[in-house]
Structure formats: structure tokens, C-alpha cells
Amino acid sequence: MATVSLRATAEQEAAREAFAAGQDLALVAGAGTGKTSTLALMGSSTRRRGLYVAFNKPIADEARGRFAGNVQCRTSHSLAHRAVGHRFQDRLDASRHMPLKRTAKLLGLDRDLAVGKRRLRATTQARLVMEMVRRFCYSTDDQVAARHLGPVNGLDDQGAQYLAQVLLKRARWAWDDICSPEGGLPFQHDHYLKMWALTRPRLPADFVLLDEAQDTNPVLEEIFLAQDAQRVCVGDPAQQIYEWRHAKDIMSGFPGRQLELTQSFRFGPAIAEVANRWLRAAASTMQLTGRAGGASGLGRAEVPDAVLCRGNADALAEVLRFLEQGVAVALAGGGKPLLKIAEAAVDLQAGRRTSHHELFLFSSWGEVQEYAEQDSAAAELKAIVELVDTYGPQQIIAAVNRMTDEDHAQVVVSTVHKAKGREWRRVRIGDGFTPAVDQPGARGVHPAEARLIYVAVTRAREVLDTRGIQWAEAHIRQASRAWVTSTPQGVPLAALPLTGQLQYPRSPMSVFLARHLPRTERVVGSYLQRSRGLPPAVQPMDERRPDYAALGHTIDYRLRLGLGCGPGGAVAAGVELLSAPLPIEGAPGPRVRRALHTAGTQLLARLQAHLEGAHRLGEEELTRLCHVAGFYEALYRNGVFSRRRNLLALADEHTMLDHLTAAVPAYVLEDIAEQMELAEQPFAGFRRLPAEQRVCGPVFAGSGDLGGADADFIVGGLLIDCKATTRPHTIHRSAVQQLAGYLLLDYDDAYGVDRVGLYLSRQGALITWSVGEFLDASGARAPLPRLRALLRGHLRQAQRSTSSGKG
Numbered sequence: 001m002a003t004v005s006l007r008a009t010a011e012q013e014a015a016r017e018a019f020a021a022g023q024d025l026a027l028v029a030g031a032g033t034g035k036t037s038t039l040a041l042m043g044s045s046t047r048r049r050g051l052y053v054a055f056n057k058p059i060a061d062e063a064r065g066r067f068a069g070n071v072q073c074r075t076s077h078s079l080a081h082r083a084v085g086h087r088f089q090d091r092l093d094a095s096r097h098m099p100l101k102r103t104a105k106l107l108g109l110d111r112d113l114a115v116g117k118r119r120l121r122a123t124t125q126a127r128l129v130m131e132m133v134r135r136f137c138y139s140t141d142d143q144v145a146a147r148h149l150g151p152v153n154g155l156d157d158q159g160a161q162y163l164a165q166v167l168l169k170r171a172r173w174a175w176d177d178i179c180s181p182e183g184g185l186p187f188q189h190d191h192y193l194k195m196w197a198l199t200r201p202r203l204p205a206d207f208v209l210l211d212e213a214q215d216t217n218p219v220l221e222e223i224f225l226a227q228d229a230q231r232v233c234v235g236d237p238a239q240q241i242y243e244w245r246h247a248k249d250i251m252s253g254f255p256g257r258q259l260e261l262t263q264s265f266r267f268g269p270a271i272a273e274v275a276n277r278w279l280r281a282a283a284s285t286m287q288l289t290g291r292a293g294g295a296s297g298l299g300r301a302e303v304p305d306a307v308l309c310r311g312n313a314d315a316l317a318e319v320l321r322f323l324e325q326g327v328a329v330a331l332a333g334g335g336k337p338l339l340k341i342a343e344a345a346v347d348l349q350a351g352r353r354t355s356h357h358e359l360f361l362f363s364s365w366g367e368v369q370e371y372a373e374q375d376s377a378a379a380e381l382k383a384i385v386e387l388v389d390t391y392g393p394q395q396i397i398a399a400v401n402r403m404t405d406e407d408h409a410q411v412v413v414s415t416v417h418k419a420k421g422r423e424w425r426r427v428r429i430g431d432g433f434t435p436a437v438d439q440p441g442a443r444g445v446h447p448a449e450a451r452l453i454y455v456a457v458t459r460a461r462e463v464l465d466t467r468g469i470q471w472a473e474a475h476i477r478q479a480s481r482a483w484v485t486s487t488p489q490g491v492p493l494a495a496l497p498l499t500g501q502l503q504y505p506r507s508p509m510s511v512f513l514a515r516h517l518p519r520t521e522r523v524v525g526s527y528l529q530r531s532r533g534l535p536p537a538v539q540p541m542d543e544r545r546p547d548y549a550a551l552g553h554t555i556d557y558r559l560r561l562g563l564g565c566g567p568g569g570a571v572a573a574g575v576e577l578l579s580a581p582l583p584i585e586g587a588p589g590p591r592v593r594r595a596l597h598t599a600g601t602q603l604l605a606r607l608q609a610h611l612e613g614a615h616r617l618g619e620e621e622l623t624r625l626c627h628v629a630g631f632y633e634a635l636y637r638n639g640v641f642s643r644r645r646n647l648l649a650l651a652d653e654h655t656m657l658d659h660l661t662a663a664v665p666a667y668v669l670e671d672i673a674e675q676m677e678l679a680e681q682p683f684a685g686f687r688r689l690p691a692e693q694r695v696c697g698p699v700f701a702g703s704g705d706l707g708g709a710d711a712d713f714i715v716g717g718l719l720i721d722c723k724a725t726t727r728p729h730t731i732h733r734s735a736v737q738q739l740a741g742y743l744l745l746d747y748d749d750a751y752g753v754d755r756v757g758l759y760l761s762r763q764g765a766l767i768t769w770s771v772g773e774f775l776d777a778s779g780a781r782a783p784l785p786r787l788r789a790l791l792r793g794h795l796r797q798a799q800r801s802t803s804s805g806k807g
């Protein structure tokens, strides 16, 4: 092992020591910082059995040569294949070339399906069903649900919901068929991965190293988190470019020690400086040092080794430019995807339909263009239309045919996604990256875009040419100066509410907790232990896009009402806002506002009458009112009248409360009824407490020292935060820090909190700690009253520095 003989840096050595001490670790490794060398160093420091889980097969194969014999190098699929998949080998082989027609037949699909004015062929339906199953396989769900239908170009929300409901039955049947020994449907690798995950496997190792953890899919993430073995996740959250829907990056919330590798051996100081600006724009606190010897810096590269682009469209533009100059050019990953788009466009332009997975619903190119004009159309589709309309399908086909393969190319053109994990000597950044145009007045670049650019600029070893992103460089240079005390959008960190501050490690609250409660991850560990074995979360199965945020509000209000409290001041504030003579961004005209204000006032009155016992309401009516109330609160909290997924946006001047409550979807009623049933038992004791011991939405003495903080409930001295999450295993460290924040912000002990806890409303589980246990586990170094006094001093100091413009 060549690399073990390198002299380890202090950071690498610290990682090895923490590992040898048996700790769970999240190792944040910046680009080129010798991640694999460090992992090999860890592995060889022990004789215990290790398992290294690689992102894909080539990485696993390469790693095999670098680890000592005690560490096995595998991918998740190879682990699953050995455990479960090998039994299905015959079916895997047999179904490799099964035509879609046959799949459709097996699924009982034999005719077109009309969805609005579009028609779906049986084979298309079959493909969508199999895709639903595939998305299910990567989720942590234990049943196929309507939301596993992916985006479908050409359908509006209503159409997609209808389609999802129709296909759901087939998709459930398909999964049963796939799992059955007599099954006939095509069997794929993702299928045995899911079957294996459903067995809740114990990995055969004393320690597990999970690589590229920032891009781990939810199904593998859950397996990793559930292990009793020592766990180390390694990666770079700033390089997260595959956003698994709703998945927070596993590393920042991981209940283990957080360590960093920041010395990059790939490039020198000048490139590191560019990378650091993009790290800040991506809201990361890591900063790299460029340690590569030899020439390394910024410069012009007319014919570089690689040009890195945002997507297919700008990549093709680069390819064409090189072809014109007679330069041998390759496209990373090959030209097949472009060819398929071009061929689909040829068909559509000739009035023929296509089976291309983005375009199958359209019957002409004009229809595609028209659909792509809409704001709601997917970015990929817009890019395809731009590509075809700019170059024409024939030119695209000709370009693909003239490209060479990477081995014979002078230049490789690559999208950032295809450049993941690679490096080149001379790199030029393409000009297709975009500023946050959709946010007027927004300072900076969207963090997701900044992550892409960070990955791009850190692929270069010797020369980095950044002319293509000059606009953005100017932009973020300015933002960079303020980055220590502001969000990328320019909001001072000290002015954020508690939950907002916890997203930024350098905010006053996070800095305080890191110093005074440094081990909150141990509370997360205790939470994970105690939440194991809970039943699966209840959730809406038939709704394609459940509005989880709105459902979260609704259950919160319902639980409050159950404790005899109203929905809280924020709802009333939202109602009031509608009658105030203030402009609200996006709000309807004065008459509609008046109608909504009247409806809101009635809503509050009805809930009040219910609470006072003057007019008791039934379960369903309460849920409807609570659901509508959530949109008033959102108006107050966001300060804008959003049109997206907002029931209030359906109103006109004749709208009355009953119209709003009638518009509450059926899935909301079912979902909340299920959650309320689960709450029956855990909340029974609380309901019997005297009124003064049931506090809902408590605000603390310290809430004004930051941008606000109100907890969910304090019942008989127990402070509870309610989590309506569908994935309770992935609860973030910030959930524990939030509890700590409330506890400490009660400067004068006004609520006499003696226990804290999390209530999982989709499982009906309450997990609590005494304040003593909680503080001990978190590594508190001072008693509670002292911590509170220190926090008060710290936050007030931070407020003063912000208002005087320092820091």
C-alpha cells in the first residue's frame, strides 16, 4: 500500500486516532484531501474486521488494492446480491432483454389510458409502473405508494395524481410478483437491494466505512444508521449533487464525532482560494488549503484537458465549437443520450410519437415547445427544447457521430455530474451556470448551484480557467466578505429564529451549543437506540404529492386542541395581516383579502367556541379547520401570499369559511385521523393535567434575543417537540439542539421544565430524557442556571455586534 507510507497530516492522524478509539465518525473530506489514504490508514490501525461500502463498482475495485486484508471492499448491490440477489440470478439473466410489450402483458395492460387530453400507450404505462417500483426500491418505505410515480412531462398536478392512483394498484401487484418465486416480471438489481433492505440486515463487520456519504440513497442510509458496528461516514456535503428527494445529507446530522480533512494535495493555493469562495457560497464552513507542489493556478486554457458544463445543452455547444476548430473531442459518458433526444425530436417533428422517457406524452414537437413554456415544466425538459431548437436534431446527430472516445480525445467535455470523483490537469469551466434569477434582489447564487460549481473548480490540478463563471465570481466575492455573519441571501445570522440558526454552524446559537453542549450527537445516539423497533410511520399512500409541511401544522394544532389550547398566535396574526392596509407580495385584491379575513375570523371563533365547550365540533370538522388555519399561519411566517399548494389561493370575493374547509383534500382527513388515533394513548395523561400545567406554543424569555423561538408543548414540566416525520431514523442533530435551545432560552426557569422529549406523531411514540440526563449526555460543562446566564450574555453580545455592523 503505497499511500500508507506517506507522512499523515495532523488531520489524518486525528481521524485515525478517533477511529482507533472506537468512536462513530463523520469525516468531511474536501476535494483532493486524501480520503482513501486516510481510510486505509484507519483500517490498518486495527485487526478488527471492516467493511468499506463504495459508491460504485470501479471505486470498490480500486479500493481493494489499497486496504489491508481485514477490510472488505464492496458496493451495496454486491452485499445485497450475496445475501439475497444470488437466488434470483436466473430471473436476472432471463429478463435482461424482455420487451416492454411482454411486461405490459404480464401487468394486464392492454389498452391506452386517457389522462385529460393525453393518451398513454400500454407499454408506456408498463414502463411507468416499473419505474414506480424502482423508486420505491430506493426509498425507506415498506410499501409502494402513489408518490413513487416520478415527474411526468405533459401532465398537470391533477393529471399526475389521477395517473398515480390508477397505476398504484399495478405497481403493488408488480412488487408482489417480483418477490414471488413464481414471478414473471423483469427482475432488476434494485429489486434485490430492496428485498435485502427489508430484512433489516446486520452487516458482517466490526466497523463500516461508508464512502461518498453525501450522495447515499435513503435505502442504504437507513441500513448504515441501524448498524451496531462502529460507523464511519466519509464524504463532502458541499459535493452533494444528487438530491434524493426530501433527503437531508446524512453527514451533517450524523450522531458521531465530526472531523475534517482540509489539506488538498490536488491543487495549490490559488485554486484553493477559488474553491473556498464557492464553499462559502454553498453555505459550508470548511475551508481548504492547497498543498500540491509544482505549478498550479488560474489561467486561460483554450484547449484544456476538460471543459466542465452544467448540463447537456451547454456541453453540446462546447462540443460543436471544438469540432469546428478540428479538435478531437469526447463527451464524458458518450453521446447516446443526445442521440436519443435528437431521434425523438425527428419523430415528433414529423408528427410521429416517441417512446423517449421525457417526451412520450407528446404528439408533436409544437406540443413539447408549448408545454416547456410553462413555469412548472421540469428544468430538464426546458433544456431539451432549448438544445433541439438551437441546433436542430440533424446537427446534433452529426455532432455525436463526429465525436471520438475519451482515449483518443484531445479534450473531454463533461457535465459536472459525470465529472464526479475525477480530476484533470487543465480545466475550463463552461458558461452555462446560472445565477438565482428567480429571486429578485437575491444576493449570491443558489447553494445547489454553488455546490455544482465547487465540484467543477476542484477537478483541476494545474490550470483552472474560470472565465465562464466570471459573473458569478464577482457576485460571490462581494457576498464572501459578509459570509461570517450572514446567510448567502444576506440575512444576518443573529436575526434568524432558533431553527434557522441551527442550520448554520457559525450562527450565535450554534457556536454557543458547540462550546457548551459539545456532544449533542450522544443524545441522537440514545434517541436512535430507543426508537428502534417502532412500527413503520403512518403516511398517505394514495396521494402522489402529500403536502407534508401543511400536514405538520395540522397535526400540531389538532394535538394542541386536544390539550385544550388554541392554535396559537401566529394563525391569528395571519388572519389580521389580511385586513391590515399593508401590501403583501402575491396577495389577491382587497375584496378577496376581505373575504379571507372574514373566513379566518370565523375560523378562530369556531375553534374558540369548541374549546369553551359552547359548541363542540367533531373530529373531521376540527381537522378541516386546523388544515385551513395552517395556511393563515404560513402567510404570517413567510410574509408572502404563496400561490403554490395554498388553499387560500383558490379564494374569490365570495369565498366563505365553508368553501375553504370543503376544499381540504380527503387524504388529509385520513392521515390526521390516523395520527390522532396514535396520539390517544400517549397524550391521555397530559389531558388530565390541570390547565396551568398544559402550555402550548410556549415563548421564552430569551426568544427575543434571536429571531424567535416557540416550542410545541410543555405538559407537567415535560417540554415536547412534535415531529411528523416519515423517516424517524434520520432525525437530525438539530432536532436535539432545538430542544436544548428551548431549555436554555427559558432564562428564568419560568416553565420549570424537568424533562424534554420528542413526540413522533406518525408512530405515536414519545421519547424523553430528564433534564439531568439530557445535559450530561450532551457534554454540558456547567449547571443549567449558569448555562442560561451564559447564553443570555452570548446572544445579547451577538445582537449588539450585528446592529453595530461589526463581526
Ligand SMILES: Nc1ncnc2c1ncn2[C@@H]1O[C@H](COP(=O)(O)OP(=O)(O)OP(=O)(O)O)[C@@H](O)[C@H]1O
Pocket (backbone or CB within 6 Å): 003, 006, 007, 008, 009, 012, 029, 030, 031, 032, 033, 034, 035, 036, 037, 038, 265, 266
Ligand atoms: N499525507 C499526505 N501527504 C502527501 N500526499 C498525500 C497525503 N495523503 C494523500 N496524499 C495524496 O493525495 C492524493 C489523493 O489521495 P487519495 O487517493 O487517498 O484520495 P482520494 O480517495 O482519491 O480522494 P480525494 O481525491 O477526494 O481526496 C494522492 O495522490 C495521495 O498520494
